[in-house]
Amino acid sequence: MGKDVIIACDFPNKEKVMEFLDKFKEEKPYVKIGMELFYGAGPEIVREIKKRGHKIFLDLKLHDIPNTVKSAMKVLSNLDVDMCNLHAGGGSKMMQAAIEGLTREDGTRPMLIAVTQLTSTSQELMENDLLIKEPIDKVVMHYAKTAADSGLDGVVCSPLEAEKVHSVCGNGFVTVTPGIRFADGEVGDQVRITTPEKAKEIGSDYIVVGRPITAAEDPVAAYRRCVKEFVG
Ligand code: C5P
Numbered sequence: 001m002g003k004d005v006i007i008a009c010d011f012p013n014k015e016k017v018m019e020f021l022d023k024f025k026e027e028k029p030y031v032k033i034g035m036e037l038f039y040g041a042g043p044e045i046v047r048e049i050k051k052r053g054h055k056i057f058l059d060l061k062l063h064d065i066p067n068t069v070k071s072a073m074k075v076l077s078n079l080d081v082d083m084c085n086l087h088a089g090g091g092s093k094m095m096q097a098a099i100e101g102l103t104r105e106d107g108t109r110p111m112l113i114a115v116t117q118l119t120s121t122s123q124e125l126m127e128n129d130l131l132i133k134e135p136i137d138k139v140v141m142h143y144a145k146t147a148a149d150s151g152l153d154g155v156v157c158s159p160l161e162a163e164k165v166h167s168v169c170g171n172g173f174v175t176v177t178p179g180i181r182f183a184d185g186e187v188g189d190q191v192r193i194t195t196p197e198k199a200k201e202i203g204s205d206y207i208v209v210g211r212p213i214t215a216a217e218d219p220v221a222a223y224r225r226c227v228k229e230f231v232g
Contacts, residue, residue: 003200005226006030006057008178008210014041014048021052023220027227030055030082032208046079055082057176057208061115063087066097073101073112081110083176085156088114088143095150113154113176114147116140119192137161141168148173154205159194162204171203178208182225185212196229204230 007029011017017037031054037045038060050056058081062069069086076084086098095114102109117126117140126132132139144155144165154174157165162175181193188211199207209226216222 003204003231004030004055004206005196005223005230006032006176006206006208007213007223008032008034008059008208009037010034010210010214011037012040013037014045017041017045017049020214020219021049021054024223025220027220027223028053028055029223030057030206032057032059034059035061043079046081050080057081057083057085057206059085061085061087062098063090064094066090066094069094070097070101073098077102077104077110083111083113085113085115088116088147088152088155092146092150095147095152099151111153111174113156113174114143114152115156116143116147119158119179137164141165144169144173156208158192159199159202159204159207160192162199162202166203174205175203176206176208177204178210180207180209180212180226182212182222196226200230200232 009017009031031049033046033056046056058076062072063086098112102112117136123136126136141164145168147155148169154176155165156176158179159177162177165175177199179190179193180196180199181187183195187193196207207230213219213222
């Protein structure tokens with residue numbers, strides 16, 4: 001499993017993201033494009049960043065009826081993204097339909113990972129708003145197992161959950177983990193955080209790093225530090 005650092009490019013428009021990527025003269029970092037940039041700049045932004053030689057994780061978290069997700073995934077697959085995602089809460093039929101939609105005629109497809117419960121979901125929210133009474137850890141692991149059984153490649157989770165996800169779903173099941181901060185860096189609004197070095201130790205497969213790189217005085221140096229700590 002190739003470990004890699006994915007930069008969360010949470011920029012509002014094309015100019016800002018290109019200005020940021022222009023700083024990288026030697027490396028072509030793996031880039032995460034989220035809803036803000038995708039909805040603001042349109043699918044063209046994916047093609048342009050891809051053309052520059054970057055791998056792309058398109059973080060749109062699809063959640064709809066199976067047929068709609070299947071058709072939408074087909075479009076994303078044609079955009080040639082490397083990784084995309086959905087909400088495991090859509091159920092196994094939706095996840096299986098997503099894989100069908102993603103799979104190209106030649107049998108290849110982007111990696112597909114699931115969001116289990118969002119990190120913004122608390123036990124209280126789950127019980128009161130969703131009427132799910134089980135402990136959140138158990139729910140997260142159940143969703144991860146359902147995703148694995150539906151043929152998905154992995155989940156987005158906290159690095160602190162990566163070890164358990166691997167023990168429940170197997171070591172080949174990929175963990176993509178945000179919530180990364182340097183030991184001497186700013187924490188911001190993240191709560192359960194880990195350093196790149198610690199994420200490596202716990203067994204994360206990919207770390208998603210936003211502000212510690214994008215808001216750094218020298219983003220290229222910050223990226224290199226992440227790679228050094230996480231990949232070695
Ligand atoms: O700037 P920062 O490193 O906190 O960015 C983390 C990125 O990962 C953001 O794009 C955020 O939306 C995303 N993310 C997260 N926690 C999750 C899922 C996604 O921080 N559970």
